[in-house]
Amino acid sequence: MNAISAHPVDAVDYDRRAQLYLSARAGDGSAQQALVTELNEILWRAARRTGLDRERAADVVQTAWLRLWHIEKELEHPRALTKWLLTTVSREAWKQIGHMRREVLADPIDIRVEETAESAEDGLVRDAEREAVRRAFLAQPERCRQLLAFVATVSRPDYDIIAEALGMKRGSIGPTRGRCLDKLRRTLLDDPSWSAGEERDENAA
Amino acid sequence: MRPEDESQSEFEPLDSCDERILSVINELHHRHDPIPVDLNERVQFVLELEAELDARVARVSRSGDLVLTRGDSELMVGQGDPASVTFDCEAVTVMVTPRPSAPGGLRLDGWIGPEGIYEVELRSPEGSRRASTDGSGRFALEGVPDGQMLQLVIRPDETLQRQGLPAVVVTPAVRL
Numbered sequence: 001m002n003a004i005s006a007h008p009v010d011a012v013d014y015d016r017r018a019q020l021y022l023s024a025r026a027g028d029g030s031a032q033q034a035l036v037t038e039l040n041e042i043l044w045r046a047a048r049r050t051g052l053d054r055e056r057a058a059d060v061v062q063t064a065w066l067r068l069w070h071i072e073k074e075l076e077h078p079r080a081l082t083k084w085l086l087t088t089v090s091r092e093a094w095k096q097i098g099h100m101r102r103e104v105l106a107d108p109i110d111i112r113v114e115e116t117a118e119s120a121e122d123g124l125v126r127d128a129e130r131e132a133v134r135r136a137f138l139a140q141p142e143r144c145r146q147l148l149a150f151v152a153t154v155s156r157p158d159y160d161i162i163a164e165a166l167g168m169k170r171g172s173i174g175p176t177r178g179r180c181l182d183k184l185r186r187t188l189l190d191d192p193s194w195s196a197g198e199e200r201d202e203n204a205a
Numbered sequence: 206m207r208p209e210d211e212s213q214s215e216f217e218p219l220d221s222c223d224e225r226i227l228s229v230i231n232e233l234h235h236r237h238d239p240i241p242v243d244l245n246e247r248v249q250f251v252l253e254l255e256a257e258l259d260a261r262v263a264r265v266s267r268s269g270d271l272v273l274t275r276g277d278s279e280l281m282v283g284q285g286d287p288a289s290v291t292f293d294c295e296a297v298t299v300m301v302t303p304r305p306s307a308p309g310g311l312r313l314d315g316w317i318g319p320e321g322i323y324e325v326e327l328r329s330p331e332g333s334r335r336a337s338t339d340g341s342g343r344f345a346l347e348g349v350p351d352g353q354m355l356q357l358v359i360r361p362d363e364t365l366q367r368q369g370l371p372a373v374v375v376t377p378a379v380r381l
Contacts, residue, residue: 036248044240056267058241059377063264065248066255096266133229152231181223188226 018078025074036065039082043089045153046165049146050093060096064088086161132194136187144180151177246330247354247378254328254356254375263371265292265299292357292376296369299357303349303381311349311381315357317342321365326358328378354378 017038023031043064047057064085075084137145146166154161163170188194219227241247255262268291289302298318306312317323317338325344327334330353338344349355356378361370 032252033245033249036252037245040245040248041240044244045234048238054238054241055379058244058247059267059379061244062248062251062377063266066251066264069252069255130229130233133226134233137230137233148227148230149234152227153234181219181226184226185222 014079014082017081021075021078021081024069032069035081039085042082042154043085046086046089047093049149049165050090051097052093056096057093060089060092063092067092083158083161087164090165128193132188132191136184136191136194139187140180140184143176144183147173147177148180148184243354243380250328250330250354250378251356251375254358258373258375261371262373262375263294263296265294265297265374265376267291267377268293268298288381290379290381294374296371297359297361297374299359299374299376301357301381305351306347309351310347311351313346313349313381315344315346317344317359319365319368319370321368321370322362323365324360324362326360328356328358329353352380354380 017035020031020035024035040061043061044057047060048054052060067088068081068085075081137148140148147162147168150162150166159170159173162168162173168176286302288304289300291298291300293299299315300317301313301315303311303313313327315325315338317325320340320342321338322340323338323342323344325336325338325346327336327346327349329350331350334346334349336344336346357376359374360372361374366372
């Protein structure tokens with residue numbers, strides 16, 4: 001996450017996205033395509049987080065893009081494009097969920113599944129580490145799982161987006177993230193396979 | 206102040222251990238729930254159509270089997286068929302059931318409500334197929350390629366439009 005400063009390529013460049021948006025509005029198809037490619041995964045994750053199944057999540061992402069190009073006037077703040085799209089995805093998803101009267105899951109992405117043989121080639125160290133994080137993550141309270149899943153996906157997440165998506169008070173997001181990461185870390189440190197991974201890393205370096 | 210500028214500095218910096226944990230959490234979600242490989246393609250596909258249409262367009266969205274529990278079962282032709290997909294909006298309901306026919310091909314049986322005559326266009330990257338419904342809103346399309354991205358574009362006839370239906374109804378791009 002914070003590797004952003006060391007890897008500027010990861011940083012969200014709102015000016016560039018705004019520029020792409022304005023070009024796309026003016027009819028530049030490749031700018032439109034570039035935006036879709038760049039933002040689709042974030043939007044897809046947001047749709048899944050609401051509890052929609054995979055197909056409906058895909059539908060909702062399409063709807064958000066259609067809405068974006070449909071509004072007659074340009075967005076007043078093109079730099080807020082990402083936020084606008086995420087908010088639209090969440091609202092469309094909630095509309096569908098309300099319509100279906102469906103129970104919403106806290107973390108619909110089921111990472112409970114045991115790793116299969118296909119992951120073996122990744123190497124045992126990575127597997128052990130991944131397993132340790134998976135166990136520790138699942139041991140955290142629902143609130144923490146939601147928030148951490150969110151901040152893990154979006155580099156430099158926007159507080160307003162999180163507040164809206166998770167129904168949290170803006171001011172509590174920073175402290176909650178800190179507390180959740182802290183708890184997760186303590187759970188991990190108690191797990192021998194995590195500390196083992198840690199030692200190996202140091203030796204490798 | 207622009208909201209993004211404000212919020213970028215809000216999170217306390219993370220140390221390398223937190224970063225590592227978060228990147229594994231992200232990776233786990235990627236592995237267990239990858240974004241559909243063709244989602245970019247689907248978005249481009251529906252946007253292309255949207256750029257061509259200038260009529261009043263209504264979008265239908267997936268309703269699915271949960272509609273049944275709400276007692277709307279009369280809308281569900283082929284009720285209980287797990288292959289069926291239902292889309293609806295306030296004005297229109299569209300149901301399609303794909304069935305294997307020729308090798309690598311599907312037959313698509315569809316029903317559109319309210320009753321009436323509709324022109325149906327099935328868009329795929331290969332091109333479009335067209336059919337008309339009978340007076341009760343039923344249609345069938347043969348030789349639909351299996352596993353392709355598809356989108357239905359439905360045009361109610363004038364009688365239906367006089368009853369208040371939109372000129373064009375579109376579904377999302379789906380894979381059946």
